[in-house]
Amino acid sequence: MKILKKGFTLAEVLITLAVIGVIASVTLPNLKADIDKNVMAQSLRTNVSVLKSGFAQMKAKEDVDDIRDTVLWSDLVSQGVSASSGQDIKEQVKKQFGKYFKVDKMTSGIPANIKVNNLKLTADNTMNSYVRFYMANSATYNFIFYPASYTSNCNKEFCNPVADLILDVNGDKGPNIYGKDIYRFYIGETGDLYPYGSEAVKDYNSEIKLWSDESACAGKDPKGDGFSCTARVIEEGYSINYR
Numbered sequence: 477m478k479i480l481k482k483g484f485t486l487a488e489v490l491i492t493l494a495v496i497g498v499i500a501s502v503t504l505p506n507l508k509a510d511i512d513k514n515v516m517a518q519s520l521r522t523n524v525s526v527l528k529s530g531f532a533q534m535k536a537k538e539d540v541d542d543i544r545d546t547v548l549w550s551d552l553v554s555q556g557v558s559a560s561s562g563q564d565i566k567e568q569v570k571k572q573f574g575k576y577f578k579v580d581k582m583t584s585g586i587p588a589n590i591k592v593n594n595l596k597l598t599a600d601n602t603m604n605s606y607v608r609f610y611m612a613n614s615a616t617y618n619f620i621f622y623p624a625s626y627t628s629n630c631n632k633e634f635c636n637p638v639a640d641l642i643l644d645v646n647g648d649k650g651p652n653i654y655g656k657d658i659y660r661f662y663i664g665e666t667g668d669l670y671p672y673g674s675e676a677v678k679d680y681n682s683e684i685k686l687w688s689d690e691s692a693c694a695g696k697d698p699k700g701d702g703f704s705c706t707a708r709v710i711e712e713g714y715s716i717n718y719r
Contacts, residue, residue, distance in 0.1 A: 513716040516657045519645035521714040523615050524669055527641075530576040531667030537576075543638055543667045544624035548572045553621040553638075559584035559605045569607065569621075578612035606642060614649075618642040633676040634664035641669070654702025655693060656716065661706065673704025674711075687711070693718070 531543060538546050552569050555561075570582040584607050606618035620640040627635040641661040644652070651657060660672040662680070670676045673687030685692040685700065687708035692700035697719050709716055 513656070516645055517709055517714045517716050519615070519657075520643070520659055520709060523611075523613070523617075523643055523645055524710070526577070526611075526613070527617070527643075527663075527669060528667065531663070534576045535667060542665050543663075544626075544636070544665055549621070549624055549638060554623050556623065557607065557621050559607055561607075566607070570609070573609065577609070577617075580610045580612055583608045583610070606640075610647065614647050616644045616647045618644070632679050634662070634666070634668070634670060634680060636665045637662040637670075637680070638665055639663040655698065655705030655709070655718075658702075659706040659709070660703045671706035671710055673707030677707070 534546050534548070535541065535543060540546055543549060548569070552565065552572060555565055557565055557569050566582060566584070570579060573579060573582075606620055609617045609619070611617060618641065622638050622640070624638070625636050630636075639662070641663055643659045643661065645657050645659070649657075654660070662670040662672075662677055664670055670680075672684055673693060675686065677684050678686050685704050687693040687704040687706075689700070689704070692698065693702070693705035693708045695718065698705060705718070708718075
């Protein structure tokens with residue numbers, strides 16, 4: 477009895493390969509985008525931990541409970557350090573900050589390739605006045621340091637931010653988009669980080685919207701400025717659940 481061996485024709489093989497190619501062209505970009513978002517969200521988690529640990533070490537080593545009583549704030553920030561400060565004061569700030577964080581270099585202002593957020597608003601010059609630390613882990617920490625201030629009888633979670641922080645988890649590398657690789661915080665007097673879009677920040681500064689506000693960072697395709705997405709990513713377990 478003769479056994480017939482049946483195989484695929486060339487046409488069938490080519491059609492199958494074409495279908496696979498179409499499916500791959502649709503799914504692979506989405507898969508890569510999801511992987512990239514996960515990498516950035518986990519890098520945010522790592523850098524938040526680094527910052528909290530560094531500020532805790534700063535307080536412990538200098539035996540203070542309030543970060544405004546550390547050398548960095550009481551001696552240096554009190555001189556009004558900013559992007560326009562002289563090189564001497566910047567070097568002192570870098571040296572003091574570098575005692576607790578691994579700093580590669582320190583600059584100021586906004587890099588030319590930082591874009592607007594994913595919401596296509598007007599050009600963002602927010603970082604022009606920031607002191608910019610390039611970290612050994614490839615992130616950049618951009619600070620506006622606030623001189624020490626003390627609010628008596630404060631009944632809020634925090635009343636005296638000591639700095640505004642814009643954290644870029646992968647430095648000058650793209651996409652340079654708020655809510656993707658760039659995140660914004662207040663730093664409180666305890667050294668804790670308060671993300672824009674959180675209840676605590678809204679309570680302190682009513683002009684900053686909660687991330688759940690539909691005009692801030694809600695839904696699959698947020699329409700706000702991207703700042704408030706910081707709280708959303710953290711509150712949702714360091715996940716970027718939007719485009």
